[in-house]
Amino acid sequence: MTPVLVDARRLLCPMPVIRVQDKVAELGAGTLVEVVCSDPGALNDIPAWCRINGHRVVETRISGEEYLVILEVGEA
Amino acid sequence: MTQQKKAVALISGGLDSLLAAKIVQDQGIHVAGINFFTGFCVEGHTHAIRKKGRDKPKRNNALWVAEQLGIKLHIVDIIEEYKQVVFNPRYGYGANLNPCLDCKIFMVRKAHQWCQQHGFDFIVTGEVVGQRPMSQRKDTMPVVADRSGAEDRLLRPLSAKNLPPTLPEREGWIDRDKLLGLSGRSRKPQIALANSFGFEEYAQPAGGCCFLTDAQYSSKLADLWQARGSKQYELDDIMLLKVGRHLRPKPHFKVIIAREEGEGNFLLGYRKQYISIISLSHSGPLALVDGDVDDKDIELAASLVARYGKGRDEAQVEMEIRTPAGASRPLKVRPLLSSNIPEQWHL
Numbered sequence: 001m002t003p004v005l006v007d008a009r010r011l012l013c014p015m016p017v018i019r020v021q022d023k024v025a026e027l028g029a030g031t032l033v034e035v036v037c038s039d040p041g042a043l044n045d046i047p048a049w050c051r052i053n054g055h056r057v058v059e060t061r062i063s064g065e066e067y068l069v070i071l072e073v074g075e076a
Numbered sequence: 077m078t079q080q081k082k083a084v085a086l087i088s089g090g091l092d093s094l095l096a097a098k099i100v101q102d103q104g105i106h107v108a109g110i111n112f113f114t115g116f117c118v119e120g121h122t123h124a125i126r127k128k129g130r131d132k133p134k135r136n137n138a139l140w141v142a143e144q145l146g147i148k149l150h151i152v153d154i155i156e157e158y159k160q161v162v163f164n165p166r167y168g169y170g171a172n173l174n175p176c177l178d179c180k181i182f183m184v185r186k187a188h189q190w191c192q193q194h195g196f197d198f199i200v201t202g203e204v205v206g207q208r209p210m211s212q213r214k215d216t217m218p219v220v221a222d223r224s225g226a227e228d229r230l231l232r233p234l235s236a237k238n239l240p241p242t243l244p245e246r247e248g249w250i251d252r253d254k255l256l257g258l259s260g261r262s263r264k265p266q267i268a269l270a271n272s273f274g275f276e277e278y279a280q281p282a283g284g285c286c287f288l289t290d291a292q293y294s295s296k297l298a299d300l301w302q303a304r305g306s307k308q309y310e311l312d313d314i315m316l317l318k319v320g321r322h323l324r325p326k327p328h329f330k331v332i333i334a335r336e337e338g339e340g341n342f343l344l345g346y347r348k349q350y351i352s353i354i355s356l357s358h359s360g361p362l363a364l365v366d367g368d369v370d371d372k373d374i375e376l377a378a379s380l381v382a383r384y385g386k387g388r389d390e391a392q393v394e395m396e397i398r399t400p401a402g403a404s405r406p407l408k409v410r411p412l413l414s415s416n417i418p419e420q421w422h423l
Contacts, residue, residue, distance in 0.1 A: 010345045012315065013136055014111075014113055014117075014136055014138070014139075014151050015113070015153070017136065017139070017151055018113060018151050018152075018153050021150075021151060038345075041135070041136065044135050044136070045135070045136045045139055048135065048136065048139040048140065048143055049139055049149070049151075051143060052139065052142045052143050052146075052147070052148055052149055053148055053149075065341070
């Protein structure tokens, strides 16, 4: 399944989380979402947001100056 | 069986909102958190931009608080709506451009609307009588309740015994005897309470969590409004005010000069919106020019930027001038002497 992309580059905390939150609200359980950020804090914040809201982090990765988080949308 | 009552707690990420939510949660209330992003929130921005200290762990304190409490957190982008609070605060500004009382009214009103939309019963905040000079006074806290529309559905558990009983207390959803009567600016009772709950670490931002309480930041925002002839801003404007040295050599333009590599990388992202300047002949900072400028202005800006590079003591350095469209040209300039940079240029 191709993940739904959220481009949160150039956004600082907490805007990447807000972008993810708004996108996830439109998606069904099981959907994969790939988030690309330039704020390194996203590697902490997006997984924290996933934990408290019942979503699963599949992968986090650093690619040069970019930070990637892939998550799976949980049950509402 | 009675239905479990539900409260939404304003979570700033600081200690008071953590404790207030915890007190209510411990009385069997279902608590959800709400956090508002105005664009002026201090939350980690400088840390995120600057290279220095990137190895230190960074977290969003509101998310961290929610996780400690085991509650959901809804982060709400209020950047656009919040502008009217900043531009025209009914109750005026504090020591700087901080419209604290209007801000609190606005946030409680938003939380109240959220409650109505989501079937929640009341609102919880970490306010303490006498803790803040504007929004947390005995005479202004009722104003927040009234003007926000929340009225007696606004509960301040840390200071409840200093205030009239609210609906949750009168209806018996909350036991008033288990609420507190804190007042004043001392943090000792909160720290003791945190210890009793087993919270060993928590954020205690010294100057609050809003850049508008910062004198230097407010001065830069006031300069922006003056230069534009009216109170206006976009998110990029207020983000850029947090970054770099800001100098205004002429009323119609200013120069934003990165102070270190991380800021330079951040400013790089704005090169399609502003004229940018960087040294070609020596290492030096990236700078942006904000304003309508002619060639003479560009030369002055380049000389100024050269002052902050390694070639500052040279007779001449070569700079690159790049337009937002991407066209670049070299420009040879003499770096300004520090004695030729008047103090009033610094914002």
